[in-house]
Amino acid sequence: MIRMYGFWRSAASFRVRIALNLKGLPYEETMVDIDAGEQYASGYHAMNPQSAVPSVFVDDGPPLTQSLAIVEYLEETHPEPPLLPADARGRARVRSLALLFAADHHPLIVPRVRRYLSEELHVDDAGRTAWIRHWFREGLVQGEARLAGDAATGRFCHGDTPTSADLCLISQVMGARGFQVTTADLPAISRIAENCLAEEAFARALPLRQPGAPASH
Amino acid sequence: MIRMYGFWRSAASFRVRIALNLKGLPYEETMVDIDAGEQYASGYHAMNPQSAVPSVFVDDGPPLTQSLAIVEYLEETHPEPPLLPADARGRARVRSLALLFAADHHPLIVPRVRRYLSEELHVDDAGRTAWIRHWFREGLVQGEARLAGDAATGRFCHGDTPTSADLCLISQVMGARGFQVTTADLPAISRIAENCLAEEAFARALPLRQPGAPASH
Numbered sequence: 001m002i003r004m005y006g007f008w009r010s011a012a013s014f015r016v017r018i019a020l021n022l023k024g025l026p027y028e029e030t031m032v033d034i035d036a037g038e039q040y041a042s043g044y045h046a047m048n049p050q051s052a053v054p055s056v057f058v059d060d061g062p063p064l065t066q067s068l069a070i071v072e073y074l075e076e077t078h079p080e081p082p083l084l085p086a087d088a089r090g091r092a093r094v095r096s097l098a099l100l101f102a103a104d105h106h107p108l109i110v111p112r113v114r115r116y117l118s119e120e121l122h123v124d125d126a127g128r129t130a131w132i133r134h135w136f137r138e139g140l141v142q143g144e145a146r147l148a149g150d151a152a153t154g155r156f157c158h159g160d161t162p163t164s165a166d167l168c169l170i171s172q173v174m175g176a177r178g179f180q181v182t183t184a185d186l187p188a189i190s191r192i193a194e195n196c197l198a199e200e201a202f203a204r205a206l207p208l209r210q211p212g213a214p215a216s217h
Numbered sequence: 218m219i220r221m222y223g224f225w226r227s228a229a230s231f232r233v234r235i236a237l238n239l240k241g242l243p244y245e246e247t248m249v250d251i252d253a254g255e256q257y258a259s260g261y262h263a264m265n266p267q268s269a270v271p272s273v274f275v276d277d278g279p280p281l282t283q284s285l286a287i288v289e290y291l292e293e294t295h296p297e298p299p300l301l302p303a304d305a306r307g308r309a310r311v312r313s314l315a316l317l318f319a320a321d322h323h324p325l326i327v328p329r330v331r332r333y334l335s336e337e338l339h340v341d342d343a344g345r346t347a348w349i350r351h352w353f354r355e356g357l358v359q360g361e362a363r364l365a366g367d368a369a370t371g372r373f374c375h376g377d378t379p380t381s382a383d384l385c386l387i388s389q390v391m392g393a394r395g396f397q398v399t400t401a402d403l404p405a406i407s408r409i410a411e412n413c414l415a416e417e418a419f420a421r422a423l424p425l426r427q428p429g430a431p432a433s434h
Binding site: 068091145 | 285305312330338
C-alpha cells in the first residue's frame with residue numbers, strides 16, 4: 001500500500017491524489033497540518049528536508065517528493081492508463097503546460113511566500129489576497145492563451161484523456177476559485193476544468209473532500 | 218540546426234544551453250532583450266504566449282518551451298549522454314532536485330515578480346534585493362539539506378555525471394552569486410557547483426559569456 005503524507009489544501013497533494021486515482025493505485029494519506037506548522041516538526045523534517053508536502057512512500061525506500069517528479073515516477077512504474085502522450089513532441093507540450101501552472105505560478109502563493117509578505121514586507125491582508133489573486137489569474141490567463149485555438153487541445157489539455165497537465169490545471173483552477181478569481185472569461189480553461197471535475201478520479205481527490213477540510217463547504 | 222530564443226541572464230536559457238552542449242547539439246541563439254521588454258513584442262508573444270524565454274525550434278514544428286520540458290525532450294530524442302539516471306528511483310530523485318531549484322525557488326525572483334513588488338507593493342530597491350537574496354539562499358539551503366549526507370550524491374547531484382538537477386543547481390548558484398548570496402557554508406552545493414563549472418559544456422553556457430552580457434564582468 002502506498003503511504004502519502006499530504007494536506008487537504010495542498011495543490012501538490014491534490015495532483016498526486018488524482019494521479020494515484022487515475023492509475024488505480026490504492027493509497028493511505030496522513031494529513032500534515034500545514035496551518036499548524038507540522039511540516040517543521042523534527043519527525044516530518046527528517047522525512048522531507050524541504051518541509052513540503054507531499055511525501056510518498058511507495059516501498060521501503062526513501063519517500064518520493066515534488067508532485068511532478070512523483071507523477072513521472074508513477075507513469076514509469078505504472079504506465080496504464082498513460083498520463084503522458086506517446087510521442088516526444090506531445091510529452092514536451094504536456095510537460096510545458098504542467099510547468100506553466102505548477103512551476104511558474106503555484107510557487108508564488110504558497111504559505112512561506114505569504115508569510116514573507118506579511119512578516120518581512122508588512123503587506124496587509126488585502127494586499128496579500130490581491131497578490132494571491134493576481135498570480136492565480138495570470139497563470140490561468142497564460143494557460144488560456146496556450147490552450148485556446150491549439151489543435152492539440154481536446155476535451156483535456158492534450159487530446160481527450162487526462163494528462164499530467166490537467167492535474168496541474170485543475171489544482172490551479174480550484175485554488176483560484178477559493179480566492180474568488182473568475183475563470184468565466186477563459187473558455188478553454190473553464191471547459192477543461194469541468195471535464196476534469198466530471199471524472200471520479202479528480203472529484204475524489206478534491207481538497208474539500210479530504211479529512212481536515214472545512215466542513216461548511 | 219536548433220534555433221533558440223533566449224536571454225543572456227535567463228536561468229532557464231542557461232539550463233537549456235548546458236543541456237544542448239552536453240548532448241553535443243549545435244544551436245544558434247537569438248537574444249530577446251528581457252530588460253527592454255522585447256518578450257512582450259507581438260512577434261515574440263505570438264511565438265511564446267507566456268512571453269517567456271527560452272523558445273526552442275528543433276524542427277518545423279512549434280517551439281518547445283519551459284526549460285525542464287525542453288531538457289526531457291532532448292533526453293528522449295538524443296539519449297546520449299544521458300541527463301537522467303537509468304532507474305526510475307534515480308530519475309525521481311533527479312527530477313525532484315531539479316524542481317526544488319527550478320520550480321520552488323527560481324520563479325520567485327523573475328522580472329515579473331520583481332516588478333509586482335515595486336509597482337504594486339511599493340517595495341524599495343533594498344527590500345527587493347532582500348527578497349531576491351532570501352529566496353536564492355533558501356533554495357540553496359534546502360538543496361544542501363537534501364544533497365549532503367545522501368549516498369546518492371556524488372561529484373554531481375546524482376552520481377558522478379551531470380544530470381538535469383545539476384543544470385538547475387548551477388543556474389541558481391550563479392544567480393545567487395550575482396546577488397552576493399554566500400554559498401561558502403554549503404559544502405555540497407559549493408563542491409557540485411565547482412565540478413559543474415569545470416566542465417566545458419557548463420562554462421560555455423554561462424550567462425556572462427553570452428552576447429549582451431555586461432562586458433565588465
